[in-house]
Amino acid sequence: MATTTEDIPGVILAGGLSSRMGEDKARIRLGGVCLLDRAARRLAPQVSALAVNANGPVLFAEGEELPVFADLDTARAGPLGGILAALDHAGKHHPGASHVATVPIDSPFFPADLVARLARAADGPERIVAARSAGGLHPVFALWPVALAGDLAAWLAGGGALRVRSYLERHQAREVAFPPVETPRGPLDPFFNINTPDDLAAAENWLWILER
Ligand SMILES: Nc1nc2c(ncn2[C@@H]2O[C@H](COP(=O)(O)OP(=O)(O)OP(=O)(O)O)[C@@H](O)[C@H]2O)c(=O)[nH]1
Numbered sequence: 001m002a003t004t005t006e007d008i009p010g011v012i013l014a015g016g017l018s019s020r021m022g023e024d025k026a027r028i029r030l031g032g033v034c035l036l037d038r039a040a041r042r043l044a045p046q047v048s049a050l051a052v053n054a055n056g057p058v059l060f061a062e063g064e065e066l067p068v069f070a071d072l073d074t075a076r077a078g079p080l081g082g083i084l085a086a087l088d089h090a091g092k093h094h095p096g097a098s099h100v101a102t103v104p105i106d107s108p109f110f111p112a113d114l115v116a117r118l119a120r121a122a123d124g125p126e127r128i129v130a131a132r133s134a135g136g137l138h139p140v141f142a143l144w145p146v147a148l149a150g151d152l153a154a155w156l157a158g159g160g161a162l163r164v165r166s167y168l169e170r171h172q173a174r175e176v177a178f179p180p181v182e183t184p185r186g187p188l189d190p191f192f193n194i195n196t197p198d199d200l201a202a203a204e205n206w207l208w209i210l211e212r
């Protein structure tokens, strides 16, 4: 099976607490554009439909109204809670889709060929495929089989580890390696992640370098 991107819906994971940032990361601006709009712009051309997982109000600065859904359980289960909600959403709204693509809200430079390359590595309807770079494994940048919705729900309900990595190991996920982005100031990890105000300042700097 080589999954094509023709029927892979995408979900932006924005359901976290943003505690290290101190304010909702979906709303903070990078180069004048809020992170939610940046993620949507980058993921939209790669997927068949786009939606947002969030546990609070969502504001679309660019006027685009995307479907928004919360975690199924009010107990915070970390990113896996958002991924389960994404599988549930896909099962209801995209019955032909075998996989859902997820990206986090806080990594604005992710590859334009992310979903296509992950999809090429999906060799079966129950295969999870996650992204890797020189910085390590990035388990929230992944393709998730809709068929695993029940298994993931049971794993979380049964007290399974909340670490996404543990779930990937359980299912022998495949990994796809992505190269660094070459810039005049050296290599940039395409999965650079904004968790703190310092990270945001560093991202502003990378954006300036990339847009020169
Ligand atoms: N749905 C959902 N998503 C989550 C949860 N926790 C984290 N995420 C998402 O998982 C991705 C990685 O999250 P982190 O950057 O580690 O955590 P965060 O909650 O955003 O920020 P911190 O509170 O500073 O750790 C982001 O896309 C988050 O929105 C959760 O409990 N539920």
Ligand SMILES: [Mg+2]
Pocket (backbone or CB within 6 Å): 104, 106, 193, 194, 195
């Ligand atoms: Mg993060």
